[in-house]
Amino acid sequence: MSEVESLLVQLEPVTPSHTVDDVSELLLHDDYERFLCLPVVDAGRPIGVISRSEMQKIYMSMYGRELYGKKSVTQFMNRKAVVVDMKQPMEQISRYVTSNIKFPITEDFILTRDGQYSGIGHVVDLLKVMEGKLTRQSEEITRAYRELQASQSQLIQSEKMASLGQMVAGVAHEINTPLGYVKNNVSLAQDVFAQLKGLVASYDELLALLMGGEAEETAVVRYLGEIDRQRNDFWSVYPAEEVDNLFGDTLFGVDQISEIVLNLKNFSRLDQAAVDEVSLNQTIESTLVIAKNVLKNKVQLIKQYGEIPAVKCSPSQINQVFLNLLTNAAQAMDGNGKILIRTWADERYVYASVQDTGKGISKENLQKIFDPFFTTKPVGEGTGLGLSIVFKIIESHKGFIRVASEVGKGTRFIVALPHPKDSRHANKPELDTAQA
Amino acid sequence: MQTSPSSTQRKLNPVTSTVAVNRPTILCVDDEERILRSLRMLFAQTYNVRVTTDGNEALQILQQEKIHVLISDQRMPGMTGVELLRRAKYIVPNTMRLLLTGYSDLDSTLGSINEGEVFRFINKPWDADAIKATVASAVDIALSLGDMTLPAPSANSTVTDHILVIDEDPLSAVQVRELVHEHISAGLVIHHAATIEDVLEALRQHEIAVVVSEVRIGTADVTTLIKLLKRFNPRTVSILLTTFYDASMLVTLINEAQVYRCIPKPIRAKLLLRAIEGALESYWSFQVAPSLVKKHEVEVSKETTENPLASRIVGFFKSFSAQRT
Missing domain, CATH: 3.30.565.10 (Histidine kinase-like ATPase, C-terminal domain)
Structure with a gap:
């Protein structure tokens, strides 16, 4: 059942042939207790409403019942009753009703379908429906607001990640450059040391020969020649100055990396x-x-x-x-x-x-x-x-x-x-x- | 300092001045002098090593001297490595180009493919033995190329060559077909592959000149296939189409697949057309001068070949080449 249909209260309307007395009888009946007014319908079309308060006015006036009791309700009904078509959306109905109903509320409103009378709607029911709607809306707004807040903090996070990514790219580059030559230099130092080991081994052999006491001169000369060749090879491949530079650069590179790390720490x-x-x-x-x-x-x-x-x-x-x-x-x-x-x-x-x-x-x-x-x-x-x-x-x-x-x-x-x-x-x- | 010999002795054999005439020459460019010193020492025993911190000076050296291999840093003041390699490609096309970079971002990886057409992309810090091996193979290729010039693409375009488009989306193939038939030659045959099976079937049927490929089809990673294709069919030139970029993926595609171009999706027709034209020219030049294929020699990596898909493809290529011979 739609919201609009939930408002509908089916009620046998009165017709122009009903008299004021007829209506008063109906209104006094228990079944009609809830109704502020009765709809007046002619040939299926609503032509007005006759309200309890209007009836009170008639009967409270001097000889009211005697003068008007037998007259048609149409003489006393409100011809400008609030009529709404059930095909309209709820919002429109509620806007129309609330802006047209008179205060204090003495009448309800008539519901029609394609101009034909359907029943009556209580203003109180309408207000209840509207209240429920507002509560739901405010809940939705609260939820949407919460979601918005969450997505905003997510975006701030992603902005942070983006600048972090940029920073990481920069820092990676800054670190990888010294790391590049440091790593290469250490590999080179391994080679240098391997060559030096060979040279020292040759010296050891010569020493052993000399200490042995029976060194033949030709053997000593041969060893010396070999050592000299190794020495020359070594210095030609690794000139002292370059090897010094190699170690100097390596230490410099390591210092650079520590400095970058320190700066990162200071920054964060x-x-x-x-x-x-x-x-x-x-x-x-x-x-x-x-x-x-x-x-x-x-x-x-x-x-x-x-x-x-x-x-x-x-x-x-x-x-x-x-x-x-x-x-x-x-x-x-x-x-x-x-x-x-x-x-x-x-x-x-x-x-x-x-x-x-x-x-x-x-x-x-x-x-x-x-x-x-x-x-x-x-x-x-x-x-x-x-x-x-x-x-x-x-x-x-x-x-x-x-x-x-x-x-x-x-x-x-x-x-x-x-x-x-x-x-x-x-x-x-x-x-x-x-x-x- | 006790161990160092006298300075006179040292001057007799300063390593940097022993310019052996017959040695190949490599040129290293980096704005950090310590990198240059380190590289020089690593290579001095094997090659003549020239170094500079300045891209413009590097271009001058390339014009004046025979340089077999050019190794450049990417981020330098004045001129980026990609820019230097791009210019070097025109001045001395037979000098092998290597990029050595501290951070593989998209700019440098895409630039290395589309502009620098680099032989290898190497990350800092590098492994000394690995870089020695890479430079050695680059030097070998440069030596074998000598002064060979690229043959002019002659009336080749009448040949019915085959282009394979690998993409789940059949529209890519349609787009390639329209472009190629309208602007290059109606004789070129375009094949569409939406699965790895399709690709292998196309390769079984035809010699493919150019592959235009997405990086994935469904859940399958096509990059493995592109890498192996280049390894077993070095004449095939590949163009990558992609909606997403991953710098480290591009690095492996440079080193292991020698991808010719990388084109972002949605495809811009002009860009794709120029890439296909260039790729076809490359393919045709390999027909005329097969030794040029060496320029596209790829690195073989264990990671790429050690998976089920890779072994299947390797199996295919091996049985296929066995059938042919």
Whole structure:
């Protein structure tokens, strides 16, 4: 049964031939107790309703019953009864009924099918149906909201994974290069040592010969000749200088790898306090090491660090902000370009700016760059969440971020974080450390 | 330092200046000098080793000297390895090209196939013995090619050659047929294979000039088949069609299948046409000068051949070639 059908109450209507007395008799009957009014139908078509309250008015007036009792109900009925067709959708019916029914409610409404009388509908029932509907809708909205929240956190996660992937690619490259020559050099050192072992073995044999006391001169000469040949071979294949370089390079490479690992640790700050007092100069430097791979080939870096106080922040989040800004800057420059990094402070804020000579952002796009999911990158290359996360991080630090851009010339982002000595930021930053 | 001989003695035999005239020459290019020093020491006993950190200088050296093998890093300031190898291909086509890279991303792998047409793609860190063997085979091929020039594709196009399209989607074959018949030659015969059985049947019936293939059909991995096809039928040139990319899969397809082109789906007609034209030219040049086939020599890897599908295909090729002879 549809919602509309559930409203239908079948009721024998009265006709124009019924009198006021007839109707009053019906209304007094127990079966009619629930009805506020009775429908008046002529040849199958509803022409009005006669309500209990209208009847009361008649009978309460002086000689009402005597004067009007024998008259047709049509004289007293409400000709503008609320009539709705059952083919209409529930929403439309409820909207029509609620806006046309009079207050206080003295009448119910008539239900028809193709203009023909079907029965009566109670306003109370209608309200009940509508209430159920609203509850269901609000449940749906709640569920949809929850799903949206879940998918948003999933997207933030996928944005993190995307930047992580980029970082891993860079770091893998940075590590594999020293690893390449370190591994090769160790293989070479094995060869060097194998040759040296042969040479030492020849010396041992000569020594044994000499110690034996009965060394014939020709044998000694032969051994010396052999040793000399091996020595020359050795030095020609492995000149001392080159072997020294080999070991020097190997140690250098291993140091490089440890430095990269250290920087990774500094960048992620997994083993450090979530909230710390750090200088932005320092966070930018450790981010640059990680971003090096993105910037390496085409970007000229200009750093103008000012004397700035340490700010209380979540360094891993601020690292994420700078990594995002630097990566964006590098991506905005197709050919060669420059990135200018500046830091400075006034009495209210500590500032850092990242400025590139890239392709710039058009005015219409500039308004949207901090919106979640806004991206100009091809599908699959950007989630459009990077800058919206940057915005959120800065916001949670009680700071602000500004952008200025000119198409063809470049873009500048300014990040501002509260100055530690400024009492106006007395309310400590609400750092969302759990999300870091 | 006690063990080192006097400096005069060392200068008598500095390894880098012993330019033996008859030795093959290899050129290493990397922006990290330590890599170059390491490679030079690894190869100095066997080859003349030239090194540079600069792509442009590498191009100059290629023009001035006979270089048998060129080994280049991918990420360098100024010029990427793929770009260097692409240019080298035009200047000195018989110099074997190897890419040595710290990270195999899509740019470098796709570029190595479609632009650099590299002989081998090697990841850093490399294995000293493996790279020696790879360079040795590259040097052998370069020596055997000598100064041979690519024969001009003559009136070959009248020949009825066979192109095999391997894809579950029959539309790919339709597209190839239309393109080829309209723009290259109506004489070319296009076959469609939707299963491994179809492929083997087509190979039994015809000598296939060009394979245009998806990487998977159903659950079957076609890359194994493409690798083995190149190993047993080195003249066949393969073009890969794919909707998804996996850099490490592409690396093995370079080294073990010498895939000629990798084309993203949905297919762009012009790109596919150019790839098929190039592949046919390659195939025809092998007909005229069979020794050129060596350029496409593939690496044989255990991982590829040690699975049931692979042994079935290997069995097919072996029994098939036995029947032929």
